[in-house]
Amino acid sequence: xxxxxxxxxxxxxxxxxxxxxxxxxxxxxxxxxxxxxxxxxxxxxxxxxxxxxxxxxxxxxxxxxxxxxxxxxxxxxxxxxxxxxxxxxxxxxxxxxxxxxxxxxxxxxxxxxxxxxxxxxxxxxxxxxxxxxxxxxxxxxxxxxxxxxxxxxxxxxxxxxxxxxxxxxxxxxxxxxxxxxxxxxxxxxxxxxxxxxxxxxxxxxxxxxxxxxxxxxxxxxxxxxxxxxxxxxxxxxxxxxxxxxxxxxxxxxxxxxxxxxxxxxxxxxxxxxxxxxxxxxxxxxxxxxxxxxxxxxxxxxxxxxxxxxxxxxxxxxxxxxxxxxxxxxxxxxxxxxxxxxxxxxxxxxxxxxxxxxxxxxxxxxxxxxxxxxxxxxxxxxxxxxxxxxxxxxxxxxxxxxxxxxxxxxxxxxxxxxxxxxxxxxxxxxxxxxxxxxxxxxxxxxxxxxxxxxxxxxxxxxxxxxxxxxxxxxxxxxxxxxxxxxxxxxxxxxxxxxxxxxxxxxxxxxxxxxxxxxxxxxxxxxxxxxxxxxxxxxxxxx
Ligand SMILES: [Zn+2]
Numbered sequence: 329x330x331x332x333x334x335x336x337x338x339x340x341x342x343x344x345x346x347x348x349x350x351x352x353x354x355x356x357x358x359x360x361x362x363x364x365x366x367x368x369x370x371x372x373x374x375x376x377x378x379x380x381x382x383x384x385x386x387x388x389x390x391x392x393x394x395x396x397x398x399x400x401x402x403x404x405x406x407x408x409x410x411x412x413x414x415x416x417x418x419x420x421x422x423x424x425x426x427x428x429x430x431x432x433x434x435x436x437x438x439x440x441x442x443x444x445x446x447x448x449x450x451x452x453x454x455x456x457x458x459x460x461x462x463x464x465x466x467x468x469x470x471x472x473x474x475x476x477x478x479x480x481x482x483x484x485x486x487x488x489x490x491x492x493x494x495x496x497x498x499x500x501x502x503x504x505x506x507x508x509x510x511x512x513x514x515x516x517x518x519x520x521x522x523x524x525x526x527x528x529x530x531x532x533x534x535x536x537x538x539x540x541x542x543x544x545x546x547x548x549x550x551x552x553x554x555x556x557x558x559x560x561x562x563x564x565x566x567x568x569x570x571x572x573x574x575x576x577x578x579x580x581x582x583x584x585x586x587x588x589x590x591x592x593x594x595x596x597x598x599x600x601x602x603x604x605x606x607x608x609x610x611x612x613x614x615x616x617x618x619x620x621x622x623x624x625x626x627x628x629x630x631x632x633x634x635x636x637x638x639x640x641x642x643x644x645x646x647x648x649x650x651x652x653x654x655x656x657x658x659x660x661x662x663x664x665x666x667x668x669x670x671x672x673x674x675x676x677x678x679x680x681x682x683x684x685x686x687x688x689x690x691x692x693x694x695x696x697x698x699x700x701x702x703x704x705x706x707x708x709x710x711x712x713x714x715x716x717x718x719x720x721x722x723x724x725x726x727x728x729x730x731x732x733x734x735x736x737x738x739x740x741x742x743x744x745x746x747x748x749x750x751x752x753x754x755x756x757x758x759x760x761x762x763x764x765x766x767x768x769x770x771x772x773x774x775x776x777x778x779x780x781x782x783x784x785x786x787x788x789x790x791x792x793x794x795x796x797x798x799x800x801x802x803x804x805x806x807x808x809x810x811x812x813x814x815x816x817x818x819x820x821x822x823x824x825x826x827x828x829x830x831x832x833x834x835x836x837x838x839x840x841x842x843x844x845x846x847x848x849x850x851x852x853x854x855x856x857x858x859x860x861x862x863x864x865x866x867x868x869x
Contacts, residue, residue, distance in 0.1 A: 394816055
C-alpha cells in the first residue's frame with residue numbers, strides 16, 4: 329500500500345465504536361484510519377518504508393473533539409481583545425481600570441474593544457454605562473461585548489461614530505437602553521441595534537482575519553478539538569471577505585484543525601427574495617477535508633441571561649416574553665426555501681416559544697418536501713419540556729447544546745426563577761426519549777474547553793454553587809460521546825469523524841487519564857496531552 333504510514337501503539341483507545349469499543353493500536357495511512365486493534369496484531373503489519381511509530385505509553389485516546397457550534401473568527405479576533413470576563417473583573421471599577429491601562433498604550437482615536445463581561449457577576453449587578461467607559465478611555469471609542477454576545481455597551485464616542493442619539497429610532501427586534509431623558513445609556517441589545525456599532529467598527533483585513541482563525545484553531549488544538557463549525561459565517565452585506573479569510577487560513581499549511589462554515593440565512597435565502605444560493609455557490613477552496621460548507625444558520629430569538637430568548641411564560645417578576653427576531657411566516661419562508669434547496673438548517677432557539685415556532689417551521693417544510701435523516705438542528709435548545717422534546721424526536725431534529733451552567737447558571741435562575749431554571753438543557757428527558765444531541769461550546773460566548781463543558785454537564789453547578797436539576801446530570805463518557813459522535817452527526821459527517829474506526833479521518837485527542845467511570849473531580853484534573861489531526865501530531869504537551 330502506498331502513502332504515508334503511521335502506527336500509534338500501546339494506547340488505551342476508547343474508540344466510541346460500539347462494534348469494537350477498546351483497542352491498543354491504530355494504523356494510519358494518508359491521514360485516515362486503516363486498522364484498529366491490539367498492538368501485537370497491528371505492529372507487525374507496518375509501518376513499512378518511511379513509516380513511523382508513535383508509542384502512546386498507555387495513555388488514553390478518544391476521537392478528536394468536534395466543536396459543532398462556535399464562532400471561530402470572532403474567537404480568534406477576541407483573543408486579541410481585552411478580557412473583561414468574570415475571571416478577570418469583579419466590578420465596573422475593575423473594568424474601568426483595564427480600559428485605562430489599554431488607553432495608555434493606544435493611539436488617540438483607536439477603538440478599545442473588550443469581551444465577555446456578565447452583569448450578573450459584577451458587584452453592581454448591571455451593565456457598565458457609556459459615562460463609565462468615557463471616564464477610563466480618554467474619549468476613545470470603547471465597545472464591550474456581553475458574554476452572551478447578545479448585548480454590548482459602548483462609550484459616548486462609539487455611540488457618536490455610530491450615529492446613535494436620543495433621536496435614533498430603535499430598530500425592530502432590538503433595544504437601545506435609554507435614561508429618563510431618552511438619552512442612550514450605551515447598552516444595546518440584539519443584532520439590529522448592535523449592528524449600528526458593528527457597521528462602524530474598523531473591519532479586520534483578510535490578513536488579520538486569517539491570522540485570527542489560525543490563532544483560534546491553535547487554541548482549540550491544545551484542547552483536543554480537531555473539528556469546529558463556524559456557526560454564523562458572514563457579516564454585513566457580503567460574506568465573501570470572510571470566506572476569503574477562511575480559505576487563506578485553510579491553505580496556509582498552518583491550520584491545526586478542520587472547519588465547517590455555516591453561512592447565515594441572509595446570504596442563502598434572504599427573507600425578501602425568492603433567490604436561494606446553494607451550498608456549492610459558496611467557495612470553500614480546494615481542500616474539503618480542511619474547509620467545507622455545512623448548514624445554513626438562522627437566528628430566531630435572543631439569549632436567556634439578557635431575557636431576550638422568546639419564552640412562553642414571562643421572565644421571573646416581569647411580564648416580558650423575550651424577542652422573536654422574525655415574524656413566524658417570514659421564518660417559515662426562509663426555512664422552507666433553504667430546506668427545499670437541500671440545505672441542512674441550524675436554527676438558534678433558546679426559549680420554548682422560539683423552539684415551538686422553529687419546530688412548526690421545520691414540520692411545515694418537511695410535510696411539503698419530506699427528506700429522510702435531514703437532522704435539522706436547534707442551536708441551544710435550552711427551555712424544552714416533554715411535549716417539545718417529543719416533537720424534536722418525532723421530527724428527527726438534533727438539539728445542539730452547550731451546558732454552560734458553570735458560568736451563566738445564576739443568570740438563568742434570576743431570569744427564570746429556580747424551578748424553571750432547573751429544567752434548562754433537560755438531558756434526562758433527551759436521554760429517556762433517545763434523542764441524539766451534540767455538545768459544543770458557542771465560544772467565544774463561553775470559554776469553550778470541551779472537558780470543562782463535559783464537567784459542567786456532569787455537575788450542573790452554578791457559580792454560586794446551586795445544582796440546577798440534579799436529575800439532568802450525565803456521566804463523563806456520555807459527555808465525550810456527545811462531543812465526538814454527536815458532533816459528527818450534527819454536521820452529517822459520521823463517515824469521516826466521531827469514532828476511531830477504519831476508513832475515518834485519523835483525528836484523536838490523547839488524555840492523561842481514562843475517563844471511563846470518571847468522577848467530576850477526575851475530569852477536572854484531566855489534561856489533553858496530545859492532539860492528532862489526520863495522523864499528524866498538531867499539539868503535544
Ligand atoms: Zn452561537
